[in-house]
Amino acid sequence: MIKKLIFALSALTIFSCQSEQELKTEQYFAEGYQIYTMNCANCHQADGKGMANLYPPLDGSKIIRDKAAMACIMRYGMKGTITVNGKPFNRPMPANAKLQELEIAEVITYVNMKWGKDSTYTPIATVTAALTACKEH
Amino acid sequence: MRSFLNIGYNKLFAFFVVLGLLSACDGGNKKLPILGERDWVTKTVDGKEVTDTIYNVIPPFSFTNQYGDTVTEKIVENKIYVTDFFFTTCPTICPVMKRQMVKVFKEFKDNPDVMILSHTIDPEHDTPQVLNKFAKDLGVEGKQWQFLTGPKEKIYEIGQKSYLSAAQEDKTAEGGFLHSGAFILIDKEKHIRGMYDGTTEEGTQKLIQGIKSLLEEYKK
Numbered sequence: 115m116i117k118k119l120i121f122a123l124s125a126l127t128i129f130s131c132q133s134e135q136e137l138k139t140e141q142y143f144a145e146g147y148q149i150y151t152m153n154c155a156n157c158h159q160a161d162g163k164g165m166a167n168l169y170p171p172l173d174g175s176k177i178i179r180d181k182a183a184m185a186c187i188m189r190y191g192m193k194g195t196i197t198v199n200g201k202p203f204n205r206p207m208p209a210n211a212k213l214q215e216l217e218i219a220e221v222i223t224y225v226n227m228k229w230g231k232d233s234t235y236t237p238i239a240t241v242t243a244a245l246t247a248c249k250e251h
Numbered sequence: 252m253r254s255f256l257n258i259g260y261n262k263l264f265a266f267f268v269v270l271g272l273l274s275a276c277d278g279g280n281k282k283l284p285i286l287g288e289r290d291w292v293t294k295t296v297d298g299k300e301v302t303d304t305i306y307n308v309i310p311p312f313s314f315t316n317q318y319g320d321t322v323t324e325k326i327v328e329n330k331i332y333v334t335d336f337f338f339t340t341c342p343t344i345c346p347v348m349k350r351q352m353v354k355v356f357k358e359f360k361d362n363p364d365v366m367i368l369s370h371t372i373d374p375e376h377d378t379p380q381v382l383n384k385f386a387k388d389l390g391v392e393g394k395q396w397q398f399l400t401g402p403k404e405k406i407y408e409i410g411q412k413s414y415l416s417a418a419q420e421d422k423t424a425e426g427g428f429l430h431s432g433a434f435i436l437i438d439k440e441k442h443i444r445g446m447y448d449g450t451t452e453e454g455t456q457k458l459i460q461g462i463k464s465l466l467e468e469y470k471k
Contacts, residue, residue: 156342156344168349
C-alpha cells in the first residue's frame, strides 16, 4: 500500500514537471501519513475520528489549523479540558519527544491536508518558531 | 454425451467432498484446547495406576473495581471471561486493545455468561476513580466489564504466573511499563482456553469465535 503510494508518487514526479513546492507537498504528505500511523493513530485512529470520549478527533477539529499549537502539542503533550467538535475531553496526551522538527512538519501537513483545508505543505520554519515560542512559556 | 456425463460425475463428486468437509467441521472437534503448564499425578484407583492431568487453574484473587467494590473470583463463578492488562496513560498498544475489546463487549453485551476483566498494571496512578472515568469515556457502563486495580505485586503475580501474560514495570519502555497485547479467554473451570492478539482485528475476531464455541460447549 505504502510502496504503491510511493511508486505512484515517483511516477507522478517523473511524468509531470512539478514545481518544487508540489514535490515537497507530496513528500511531506506521504511521510506524514506514515509517521501519523505509527505515532498518533493508536489514539486518534487512522480515520482521524478519535475514540469515544477518550481521544478527541482531529477530523473537523479547529485546533489542527493552529499549526504552532499542533507542534507544541506533539512535542510537549497537553492536558486540561478542551472542547473538540462540541464534545469535552479531559485526559492528558503524552509528549512525543522523539519526533524531529521535519517529522512534526510532515504530520501537520498530513493532518491539515487530510482533515483540514490545506492544499500545500507546512514548512519546518513554522515548527521551529512554534517550538521556541512554546518552550519559553 | 459421455464426456458430458463425466463432467457431471466430477461435479457431483466435488460436491460430496465439500459436503464431507463441511460436516467434518461440525463434528465437535473444534473444542478449544486447555493452555498453560500442566502437571501429572499418579494415583491408585481400584488397584490400578491411573494418571491424572492437573491443568493450570486461575487461583482466587481480590481486587477493586471501577466502582470501588471488592471483586474476587466469585464474580466470574459459572461464567466465562476475557481478561487483559493495560494502563490508562499507555501511549502505545492499549488504546488499540481497548478499541478492539469494545467490539468483544458489544458482541456479548448483556450475555450473563460472559464477562471482561481488565487489570491495570499501573495501580499507583489508576485508582478506582481514574478507572471509573476511563470506563465512562470509553462508553462502558454496568458491571459486565470490570476494570480492576489492587496491590501491584498481586496484579503482576496473577498476570505472569496465572494468565501467562507479561506485565512488569520497565522505565525504558514507552509509558514506563512492559506488557503483552494478549486477550486471554478463561472457561468456567478457570482454565485458560485461548490467547489472542488484542492488537489486531484478526486476533479479536478469533477471540469472538472462541467465546462462541466455548458457549456452545456449555450448552450441551
